[in-house]
Amino acid sequence: MLQLSEKATGIPASAIRKLVPFSEAAEAAGTKVYHLNVGAPDIKSPDCAIDALKAHCKKLNHVSYTNSAGLQALREGMIEKYYKKIGIDIELKDIITTEGGSEAFAVAMQVVANPGDEIIVVEPFYTNYQTFAFLYGINLKVVQTNIRDSFSLPPIEEFEKVLTPWTKAVLISNPCNPSGKLYTKAEMLQIGEFCQRHDLFLISDEVYREFCYTSEPHFSAMNIPGCEQNVILADSVSKRYNLCGARIGCMVSRNKYVMSAMMKFAQSRLCPPVLGQVAALGALDTPQSYFDEVRAEYIKRRNFTITALNQMPGVFSPMPYGAFYTVAQLPVDDSEKFAKWLLTTYRLDNETVMITPAASFFKTPGIARSYARIAYVLEVPALEKAMNILANALQEYPGRMK
């Protein structure tokens, strides 16, 4: 008998993708499905990115490899035109271009932790942290937060409680996918102090950095004083410039041992996709007005969505200050059953909505049974319809909780 590996049999199916067959069936049957489930915004990519690609194609003869760290012009451009502008001071040796933000944190996890080691995450967390931890034999140790307290960082004693001799790093996403939680400077300094005190790496996934909705600027882990050797930044060009499919991100660290190891990982997959690199290089000239417009648009969408959610009886959503998601508590027995019911059974004027059950963003069993991640990535008129459908569906759902 041919036998697959434990990785192959144990790797979790994506909670987001598991429902896709049901939404495809609904759409095939002519039902309009509002997708509140995916982080795939409908916002246009910057013209300068697409223009760069067009110009490149005109003189293109041969799509050849680049350096494993990516085009030098792209790395220099990211340093000068992006990181310097937002107050992150790095050099060429501190940055390697990656295949999206995913490669950046996946490699970072492997660089800091052996199989059997532990990484501390704050719950809820991006679901693929758990997927990669599983693949690398790393145990995620969870610090819990509270939806009613807007998923705020608990006292640092909660980190101390899960610390063991096997703990190698803290891994955060800021702003957070799925909760939209944005860490304050004070919270970041606390985490940084904890990492320094215990010689832990701090892997900071900041792919949603340009999607912050407070008057304070985003405070990057790269700027925690004294944490220069501890911090590994996972970043994404794809998210920042709405170039999701370009699959370009980067890993950044001032720790030369980390970068040297990461470079060897990078060499093993030869080079990041070149055409995406070309688009990313062009995107560096995106004017501030583009970000301002996108930000204003998301604030509008967020405000509408969170207000609408909290007006539904039994629904609670904290106010997210970053990314384009919220985790909301719904008056349902099981958000996975509810999400499936929405796609297979419920229709309002032959329309329905697709949401993401939140359980896969939590490790602690049971906590998130009634939670769903809602992505506000549609325009307000579409969100209006979607929220109306959701409100009505919640009234009719047989598994509604009193």
Place this chain on the structure above:
Amino acid sequence: MLQLSEKATGIPASAIRKLVPFSEAAEAAGTKVYHLNVGAPDIKSPDCAIDALKAHCKKLNHVSYTNSAGLQALREGMIEKYYKKIGIDIELKDIITTEGGSEAFAVAMQVVANPGDEIIVVEPFYTNYQTFAFLYGINLKVVQTNIRDSFSLPPIEEFEKVLTPWTKAVLISNPCNPSGKLYTKAEMLQIGEFCQRHDLFLISDEVYREFCYTSEPHFSAMNIPGCEQNVILADSVSKRYNLCGARIGCMVSRNKYVMSAMMKFAQSRLCPPVLGQVAALGALDTPQSYFDEVRAEYIKRRNFTITALNQMPGVFSPMPYGAFYTVAQLPVDDSEKFAKWLLTTYRLDNETVMITPAASFFKTPGIARSYARIAYVLEVPALEKAMNILANALQEYPGRMK
């Protein structure tokens, strides 16, 4: 003290990339370096690939995610326009688009083997098999071949000898990087029979399939009778159409459990690069004349290179029948020292050559000390100069063996 993982400290540096600083220094000092070291051909990408990209850019608004398995049109296109044409009969469920051929065999290795398990490889093998085996805790068990025997497959008893209860798969590249060895149908059937008899997977890396120089058509592992459930194909669009930087490949298997596991791996990295997928989709319309011309060009280059090598006193190269490499035995004490000496010290009219020491393609210590991989990826006039330099350098090299 911050400590890196064992993966981070142990991952091998790329033998190819290790010499890059020396070639860069030579070039910076004005020396012309002929690159016989990398598999980055100078052949133009097909017009239809670049035209597809241009057309896509014209109406491009938003570079969004695709399905984790890649664009359906691309997968259908590969099945209908490519695999069907070369006699490989597969369905949509049997194919997933990957980030280059690298992702395909890297995931395949993880799907079939647990840490501590073993995979049989034929020596010499593609160096990154060892890199990924190291990262996944998989032990490569080696079947040796002989350069004087053109790296022919040894009797299948040699496979039996390295078989243990931990053996999960055989991993071959056909045609082989680095040796250019092309497996005959008879050899493939033998390997297939071995895998069936012992319930082993057969991971077949066929990224150089379109670079074969015999009158026989390439015999794919996909067509070994009875091996339908055992075979996992790793393939590359990047190589086939000279689109190396596009980073598009695919994994193919008729084993539904394998494909289901691979899909979960694919989901964890969201999607393959979209712009590369667009180029790959266009490339499917590449006319046969393109392949014929490329093939004729490589045969010319190969014939020139192998003849030139074997005319140098003390040099031996078998005739490669596929890919665009050969492994040659040189009359030197150590090919790594020699390669470095070429870059740092030796000049002929201020020109030199860069070759790849072959040790990293072997696991057995010592065998390959005097071997180098030579890529014949330059045009014949450049190869003429490069071979002349190599011949002269070998005469002058202080570590020349009698």
